[in-house]
Amino acid sequence: METITLDVKGMTCMGCVASVKRVLSPIVGVSQVDVVLETGKVSVTYDAAQTQPAQFKEAIQDAGYQVLA
Numbered sequence: 001m002e003t004i005t006l007d008v009k010g011m012t013c014m015g016c017v018a019s020v021k022r023v024l025s026p027i028v029g030v031s032q033v034d035v036v037l038e039t040g041k042v043s044v045t046y047d048a049a050q051t052q053p054a055q056f057k058e059a060i061q062d063a064g065y066q067v068l069a
């Protein structure tokens, strides 16, 4: 398992946090998603054999948020 922390811009409330979790959680290989609203940090724990961070970025962007890193 690996963990990556992404900087996400545009989350303003707990509804946004829930949205980001909702789009990341179903991705095959993702085992945990932690979002800190105040800092915009999204930590994703995943199996690198099954998924890659590019997929997380795409899912977050599709949900309407900006990924800075």
Ligand SMILES: [Cu+2]
Binding pocket: 011, 012, 013, 014, 015, 016, 017
């Ligand atoms: Cu919101």
